[in-house]
Amino acid sequence: MWRTGWVIRIAALAAVALHVVAGYLPEEAVWSVCFYTSLGRPLGWLGALLVASLALSPVNDALGRWTRRLWAVLPAKAQRLRWFAIVALAMGVPFWLFRIRHLGWGDASFLVRCLSYTGVDRPICTIYNWQSPLTLLSHAKLWLLLNPSPGVGVDTVYAITSILSGVGFVYVLFLLADLLGRDLLEKATIFGLVATTGSMQLFFGYVENYTIMSLGLIVTLYLGVRCLRGGIGLTWPSLALAITNAFHPSTIVLWPAMAYLGWQVVGRGVVVNGSPLGGALRLREWAKLALPPILVFVGLAVLMTAGGHGPGAMLVDDRPGGANGIPFVPLFRTTTRWQRYTMFSLAHVVDWANEHFLISPFGLPLLLVALVTEAWRRLIGRPQGDDKSSPRLQGMNAYEGIVALLTIASLVYLLLTFVWNPDYGGRRDWDLFAPSAFVYTPLAAYLLVRQTRDRRELAAVARLLIATSGLHTVAWVHFNTIP
Numbered sequence: 326m327w328r329t330g331w332v333i334r335i336a337a338l339a340a341v342a343l344h345v346v347a348g349y350l351p352e353e354a355v356w357s358v359c360f361y362t363s364l365g366r367p368l369g370w371l372g373a374l375l376v377a378s379l380a381l382s383p384v385n386d387a388l389g390r391w392t393r394r395l396w397a398v399l400p401a402k403a404q405r406l407r408w409f410a411i412v413a414l415a416m417g418v419p420f421w422l423f424r425i426r427h428l429g430w431g432d433a434s435f436l437v438r439c440l441s442y443t444g445v446d447r448p449i450c451t452i453y454n455w456q457s458p459l460t461l462l463s464h465a466k467l468w469l470l471l472n473p474s475p476g477v478g479v480d481t482v483y484a485i486t487s488i489l490s491g492v493g494f495v496y497v498l499f500l501l502a503d504l505l506g507r508d509l510l511e512k513a514t515i516f517g518l519v520a521t522t523g524s525m526q527l528f529f530g531y532v533e534n535y536t537i538m539s540l541g542l543i544v545t546l547y548l549g550v551r552c553l554r555g556g557i558g559l560t561w562p563s564l565a566l567a568i569t570n571a572f573h574p575s576t577i578v579l580w581p582a583m584a585y586l587g588w589q590v591v592g593r594g595v596v597v598n599g600s601p602l603g604g605a606l607r608l609r610e611w612a613k614l615a616l617p618p619i620l621v622f623v624g625l626a627v628l629m630t631a632g633g634h635g636p637g638a639m640l641v642d643d644r645p646g647g648a649n650g651i652p653f654v655p656l657f658r659t660t661t662r663w664q665r666y667t668m669f670s671l672a673h674v675v676d677w678a679n680e681h682f683l684i685s686p687f688g689l690p691l692l693l694v695a696l697v698t699e700a701w702r703r704l705i706g707r708p709q710g711d712d713k714s715s716p717r718l719q720g721m722n723a724y725e726g727i728v729a730l731l732t733i734a735s736l737v738y739l740l741l742t743f744v745w746n747p748d749y750g751g752r753r754d755w756d757l758f759a760p761s762a763f764v765y766t767p768l769a770a771y772l773l774v775r776q777t778r779d780r781r782e783l784a785a786v787a788r789l790l791i792a793t794s795g796l797h798t799v800a801w802v803h804f805n806t807i808p
Contacts, residue, residue, distance in 0.1 A: 330785070337380065427807070433532040453629050457574075460538065468482045490528060491527075510780060510787070518791060521794035525802075539759075542579070545562055546767060553590070568621060575745075575757075583614065647663060679752070681761075735764050
């Protein structure tokens with residue numbers, strides 16, 4: 326692992342250097358870091374030097390000693406759920422104080438303009454819309470309720486739901502990290518790497534339709550892992566994902582992961598008392614997985630039909646693919662002004678790479694290295710087999726099941742980010758794919774902490790990675806506070 330540790334250090338230093346020199350590079354080529362110049366040269370260099378200094382062992386060790394002293398004086402550490410709630414609620418303060426101050430990303434200006442109009446000729450699709458059903462409906466209804474209040478606009482309503490979603494996200498992320506990590510170091514690493522992703526911008530008063538669904542994604546992952554460990558039934562992760570789909574249908578891509586979860590629990594699982602599942606019990610378990618999405622869709626269809634915009638609209642006005650109704654990046658040539666490039670063009674690859682560096686600077690690199698390492702260990706017959714805490718899995722330990730579940734979820738979401746067409750181009754439409762970081766970054770962090778045997782080495786690289794990712798995201802959030 327010492328070689329991997331040095332590779333990680335070099336990668337972190339390269340990321341820091343890229344931020345510093347971003348102002349000297351073509352903006353369209355490095356739009357994932359060009360915002361760093363908003364800090365100004367003195368502050369930008371100071372932050373970069375402080376973070377880069379963590380590559381030096383004495384500095385890194387000193388930070389480790391300081392954090393351990395801070396942890397030692399923290400009262401009531403056994404009351405972890407209470408601390409999770411306190412920290413999550415406290416995060417609402419920076420979420421609000423440093424909220425986004427412009428409407429330049431995605432459909433923000435369009436949403437504010439459309440939802441703020443309340444005339445009798447208001448289009449029904451500005452309240453009921455299958456492209457983000459419950460998200461648009463809840464914001465439209467909430468704004469109509471709060472509209473008489475002075476200073477409350479559509480952007481304020483979106484900011485409120487964004488921040489509340491962020492508070493909930495932080496709390497559930499604590500729960501997920503607590504479930505995945507075996508000790509404080511592993512839990513802190515998983516939490517820190519996810520909490521410092523650029524996608525956290527979605528919770529800083531962000532005006533778009535991807536904030537509530539991001540909360541739904543992390544809830545789904547948490548409940549899926551709990552189910553795999555035998556803590557809850559299939560109903561709960563299935564219901565969480567079904568409701569998340571109702572807020573934004575792009576999250577449908579996670580159903581292959583849910584199918585895998587069902588196969589593990591039903592197809593290979595055992596009941597708690599150790600007896601094999603019979604035919605009737607298997608059918609009942611499959612029903613727990615299948616019924617929630619069916620019932621949620623039926624309920625949503627009834628609600629939308631009552632509003633005059635039934636399921637048929639999904640094939641006409643609300644068809645997938647945005648303005649031109651073409652959902653995927655074209656293979657060979659562009660045909661409309663909403664298509665920016667072809668599938669395998671350099672422009673597409675550059676946009677895709679920028680997107681993922683913006684939303685999770687180390688998510689994809691760590692994931693690639695970890696998955697290759699995991700595949701090599703399996704090839705030579707040395708898989709991670711140190712966690713057999715799940716009573717549900719036969720012939721597979723909990724570690725392997727969790728990795729498989731999160732890998733399927735990550736790969737299908739990453740595939741979506743590559744093939745789906747961003748109508749406004751990758752930079753302006755960055756938020757369209759931002760939630761994917763909340764799926765693959767936990768997997769990357771989980772594999773990192775499990776594959777690193779040397780705990781001191783893990784602590785050192787974790788501090789460096791989290792600090793670098795944090796610097797990136799702080800600059801990104803600061804940039805968006807500028808009107």
